[in-house]
Amino acid sequence: MAEEATTPAPITNGEGISQQELDSNALHDELVMKQQEAIDKEISLTIPLVRDKESVRVLTEEYKEDAVYQKKVDEISASYKFIRRTRPDGNCFFRAFCYASLERLVGKEDEFKAFREKFAASKDILAAAGFTQFTVDDFYDNFLEILDKVGKGMTDQELFDQLNEQSMADYLVVYLRILTSAELRKGREFYVNFIDGEQSLDDFCQLEVEPMYKESDHIHIIALTSALGIGVRIVYMDRGLGGNHDFPDSLAPSIHLLYRPGHYDIIYPNAETV
Numbered sequence: 001m002a003e004e005a006t007t008p009a010p011i012t013n014g015e016g017i018s019q020q021e022l023d024s025n026a027l028h029d030e031l032v033m034k035q036q037e038a039i040d041k042e043i044s045l046t047i048p049l050v051r052d053k054e055s056v057r058v059l060t061e062e063y064k065e066d067a068v069y070q071k072k073v074d075e076i077s078a079s080y081k082f083i084r085r086t087r088p089d090g091n092c093f094f095r096a097f098c099y100a101s102l103e104r105l106v107g108k109e110d111e112f113k114a115f116r117e118k119f120a121a122s123k124d125i126l127a128a129a130g131f132t133q134f135t136v137d138d139f140y141d142n143f144l145e146i147l148d149k150v151g152k153g154m155t156d157q158e159l160f161d162q163l164n165e166q167s168m169a170d171y172l173v174v175y176l177r178i179l180t181s182a183e184l185r186k187g188r189e190f191y192v193n194f195i196d197g198e199q200s201l202d203d204f205c206q207l208e209v210e211p212m213y214k215e216s217d218h219i220h221i222i223a224l225t226s227a228l229g230i231g232v233r234i235v236y237m238d239r240g241l242g243g244n245h246d247f248p249d250s251l252a253p254s255i256h257l258l259y260r261p262g263h264y265d266i267i268y269p270n271a272e273t274v
Contacts, residue, residue, distance in 0.1 A: 049164050050099050053082040056267065059237075072237045076258070080235070082268040083258060090213035093220065093257070093264045094173045094180075099163050100255040100266045101230055105150050106159065112151045118229045119147060122179050125227055129182035139175035142168060173212065180220055181205040183227040194219040215262060221247045234259050235267060 056077045063069035084099070086092045105112045126136050146154075146162060154162075163169050184191045184205055192201045199207075208214050225232050231251030236242045237260050246253050258267045 047087045049087050049095060049166065049169050050160065050266075051085045052160075053084050053268065056080050056083050058083065068239055069237070072242060075242070076235060076237060076267070079270060080256065080258075080267045081270045084266040084268075086263075086265055088263050090215050091173050093216035094176045094224075095163075095169065096257050096264045096266050097224065097230075097232065097255065098169075098172050098176055099159075100257070101228070102146065102150055102159060102163075103156065103266075104254055105147075106154065106156055109151075115228075115230075116147060116151065119144070122227055125186060126179060126182045129185040131178060131182060136175075136178065139171050139178065142171040143175045146172065170212070176224060177210050177212070179227050180224045181209045183223040184209065184219070187223070187226075191219060191223065194222075216264075218247070225251070230254060232257060234264075 056073070059073045059076075060070065063073065084096075086096045086099070101115070105115060123136065123140055126140075127133075146159075146168070149162075150159065163172070184201060188201050195201060195204050209220060221232060221234070225247045229251065231253040232247045232255045233253035234245050234247065235256060235258050236244070237258055256267045256269060258265045
């Protein structure tokens with residue numbers, strides 16, 4: 001009597017997942033990664049790191065089919081005249097903060113001296129958090145180089161050109177990221193309350209703060225503004241109640257940023273509202 005043919009059991013990885021499923025998942029992940037790389041490349045080729053100032057009213061065209069956002073633009077334009085858009089690459093908060101913090105010092109000697117002193121002290125925060133001098137020096141020195149050029153009379157256009165150079169701009173963003181991480185570690189008992197789930201503060205810093213292209217949340221903003229003593233007003237433009245929030249609460253804002261879901265740009269108050 002002939003034996004019945006049997007279908008061979010699929011090869012699994014010991015957890016009930018077949019090799020075919022593993023291969024399919026790996027292919028899907030690779031396709032997603034390549035798609036994201038293509039998007040990132042297109043963004044880097046077509047969108048500058050920071051743009052020229054434009055009227056806030058340019059946002060009207062972006063949201064011409066959306067009545068809710070049209071109303072938001074009207075509300076914002078009552079207090080703000082210009083916007084400077086930044087590249088939407090995950091670094092937008094740090095890039096906007098960096099540009100605005102340097103731009104406000106152009107031609108203002110007293111404010112420059114105060115900020116330079118605060119910036120020089122930021123290296124101590126990094127040392128206290130365990131960052132080695134070898135890790136920090138290149139990023140710190142490049143930031144200080146640009147800062148001192150501002151103090152020596154760098155023009156607005158020269159600053160714009162410098163901060164649109166990818167390599168230099170990225171050095172500055174990296175420094176602000178590791179400084180934010182150091183400030184979080186320094187005040188861990190306070191900041192740990194802002195972290196969701198079971199993730200430790202150290203893991204959060206390593207995974208969500210220090211790497212480039214990771215988006216920022218309130219915890220990043222609070223830490224960085226506290227470390228450098230710069231007040232920032234975030235103006236919210238979303239489908240919620242909107243409004244403004246100042247970080248930290250104890251400082252008057254000298255920088256104004258517009259938040260739209262997942263993105264930050266620089267905005268400039270009307271003269272009468274400064």
